[in-house]
Amino acid sequence: MIMTKPEEINIFQYLEARFNLSEGDRLYYSNLLKGYKGEQLFVKLLSDQAETWTILNDVILEWNNATFQIDTLIIFRNKIYLFEIKNYEGDYYIENEIWYTISNKEIKNPLLQLTRCESLLRQLLQHYGFRIPIESYIIFINLEFTLFHATTNLPIILPTQLKRYLTQLKTAHQSTSSNHKLAKLIATLRKDKSPYTKIPTYTYEDVKKGITCSACSSFEIKIIKRQLICMHCNYHEHIDAAILRSTRQFKTLFPDKKITTKIIYDWCQIIDSRKTIRRVLANNFTQLGHAKSIYYVDSSEIK
Ligand SMILES: [Zn+2]
CATH class of the missing domain: 3.40.1350 (Trna Endonuclease; Chain: A, domain 1)
Incomplete structure (x- = not known):
């Protein structure tokens, strides 16, 4: 369990x-x-x-x-x-x-x-x-x-x-x-959310962007080939996994914002190819909208 x-x-x-x-x-x-x-x-x-x-x-x-x-x-x-x-x-x-x-x-x-x-x-x-x-x-x-x-x-x-x-x-x-x-x-x-929560208020502008290390949360990360390597604890993570994990963090922190290539590109900071981001999003989410207004959702969110 x-x-x-x-x-x-x-x-x-x-x-x-x-x-x-x-x-x-x-x-x-x-x-x-x-x-x-x-x-x-x-x-x-x-x-x-x-x-x-x-x-x-x-x-x-x-x-x-x-x-x-x-x-x-x-x-x-x-x-x-x-x-x-x-x-x-x-x-x-x-x-x-x-x-x-x-x-x-x-x-x-x-x-x-x-x-x-x-x-x-x-x-x-x-x-x-x-x-x-x-x-x-x-x-x-x-x-x-x-x-x-x-x-x-x-x-x-x-x-x-x-x-x-x-x-x-x-x-x-x-x-x-x-x-x-x-x-x-x-x-x-049963309800999913506790009314007692004391989450502070924050906006997208308030929070630091970048991919954090999955093991130690450090922002000091280098990309070598398709691996993200933490300069702090030497943890290795595949670039796709890191982008997906960061996108999940973004979604948790900003449930009302749409997931787009543009915003995840800005959110990750260290990924220099929008194409890579688009590919990871397309592989892991369902695409909605057209052309410039494409955004991504979990399949479970589509009614
Ligand atoms: Zn680390």
Whole structure:
């Protein structure tokens, strides 16, 4: 089971190399990335069940004008598991139901988020006629995480408990079938985009053009024969692959702009032949328009 990288992370990754991100943006991106890595780890731990269980990741839903995001849902015939994955690192403690870092800085209580998600999901499912128990947990995935003063009745799984918990879960649901009707409903209702995204505003003029190294994001690239060679890390990439990859980056950063030979030529900077660019675009996209107004789209975009 491969988890698709959220578009938001791709955008930040490209902007990091091409745009002057503020300190706040960088902090936000680094937290985003950390959270995503935690989710990936959890997906990996469940990968041996991917064939038999219905596991949904990064599910964004809306109920009663409220949007909520669930990291992982496992849907069985008679029960749903809802997991929030936290990749926190370091020492934390709880006092009077308030969560703090070891340096006494109060943090957002992750249990409130869990309760909110569970409640909204329950209301949504009830609305569609599903009365099914939901069991929710926060999974602390990072081995470097410690939580002091946690009572045993909290719906949390600590790193030291995770292996045991998953073994129990797998044993308990060895032969439980999935609730296909419910899985289908959620697949229909889920949204692709999070409304919480904090992508900074940028224009085409604002971002640095050029092909970046696929391995280290450096702009210091030389073309020798049909290979792009990174001066920084010596990574080699075929020119066609590099143009296609850069075009994909352009499309992610500027979804509203048309892909034309002219703009990709400007975007790549270091490719001296428009013909090469035209060939790569024609081979990988569907051509629309005529003569001077030719542009390229993915075949999936044509209705
Ligand atoms: Zn490189």
